[in-house]
Amino acid sequence: MNIFDAMTQRRSHRGDFQPRAIDEADLGKLIEAARWAPSPFNVQPWELLIIRESEGKARLAELTETAIVAQFKDAKFLDDNSRWMRLTEAEWKEHGDGVLLTEHVTLPKFLQGSPEKLKPLLKNAKSLTFLGHLGAGKMPAKEIAQQVHDAPVLLLVTMNCQKRPPGEGAHRWMWLSMGMLIQNLLLAATALGIGVQFVSAPLESEEHRDKIRALFSLPKHHEIMTLLRLGYVDETGGDAVRLQASEFVQYEKYEERPRGT
Numbered sequence: 001m002n003i004f005d006a007m008t009q010r011r012s013h014r015g016d017f018q019p020r021a022i023d024e025a026d027l028g029k030l031i032e033a034a035r036w037a038p039s040p041f042n043v044q045p046w047e048l049l050i051i052r053e054s055e056g057k058a059r060l061a062e063l064t065e066t067a068i069v070a071q072f073k074d075a076k077f078l079d080d081n082s083r084w085m086r087l088t089e090a091e092w093k094e095h096g097d098g099v100l101l102t103e104h105v106t107l108p109k110f111l112q113g114s115p116e117k118l119k120p121l122l123k124n125a126k127s128l129t130f131l132g133h134l135g136a137g138k139m140p141a142k143e144i145a146q147q148v149h150d151a152p153v154l155l156l157v158t159m160n161c162q163k164r165p166p167g168e169g170a171h172r173w174m175w176l177s178m179g180m181l182i183q184n185l186l187l188a189a190t191a192l193g194i195g196v197q198f199v200s201a202p203l204e205s206e207e208h209r210d211k212i213r214a215l216f217s218l219p220k221h222h223e224i225m226t227l228l229r230l231g232y233v234d235e236t237g238g239d240a241v242r243l244q245a246s247e248f249v250q251y252e253k254y255e256e257r258p259r260g261t
């Protein structure tokens with residue numbers, strides 16, 4: 001696959017994967033793609049922890065479930081969420097950013113044809129925390145946890161903070177290089193017909209990150225960067241939106257744009 005096709009066809013895969021394991025050869029190619037990422041002073045601060053056994057997957061699935069249930073009760077999280085949550089495809093396309101609600105949660109039957117009914121609720125995070133306390137987060141949390149559990153491979157990407165390059169901006173440059181490693185992985189996965197989803201919920205809190213460190217014997221100086229679930233998909237590509245270039249590119253000098261663009 002041509003690199004430009006990989007960039008445009010890469011999608012976050014939120015559905016189930018084919019149940020088969022990832023071939024050793026393909027796993028090797030993903031690792032090779034990661035290996036060639038650039039880093040400041042070529043310090044290569046990364047570590048990849050590949051989790052294929054059910055024990056590790058089950059623990060990560062449990063943490064995912066707990067974290068999502070907590071998010072549904074967290075007013076600040078819900079409030080911030082509502083800024084980026086698009087209820088309909090039309091709204092999603094018009095904005096060119098944010099995420100489509102129905103890609104993230106399976107709505108109860110009475111809302112399936114008309115998710116816009118949720119609009120007044122989304123504007124009021126407090127009412128959503130009320131639903132969260134009534135248990136509204138339990139279903140999506142269980143669904144996502146199950147997907148984490150069933151993924152052929154989970155990949156924990158960590159940054160070894162002891163591999164610090166010189167300079168005041170060291171930590172920032174290390175973070176940048178971690179993003180590059182992850183993008184290399186995502187593009188290689190797309191080319192191999194492997195879908196990837198970020199699973200950020202269990203990494204949100206320090207408490208959960210500490211638990212994960214303990215579970216996998218990761219030393220304290222390893223910062224947990226991301227958790228990915230991976231598996232073969234039937235097809236790459238799929239719906240996505242992006243801002244137009246004119247909404248984020250300028251030449252020579254930055255000028256404030258009219259509000260909303």
Ligand SMILES: Cc1cc2nc3c(=O)[nH]c(=O)nc-3n(C[C@H](O)[C@H](O)[C@H](O)COP(=O)(O)O)c2cc1C
Pocket residue numbers: 010011012013014098099197198199200201240
């Ligand atoms: C750092 C980071 C964290 C993300 N966390 C999640 C996540 O927890 N769950 C999820 O479904 N998608 C997650 N995403 C995927 C984004 O929602 C997705 O990249 C964005 O909506 C654009 O869609 P696309 O990846 O299909 O092009 C994350 C992406 C990034 C870069």
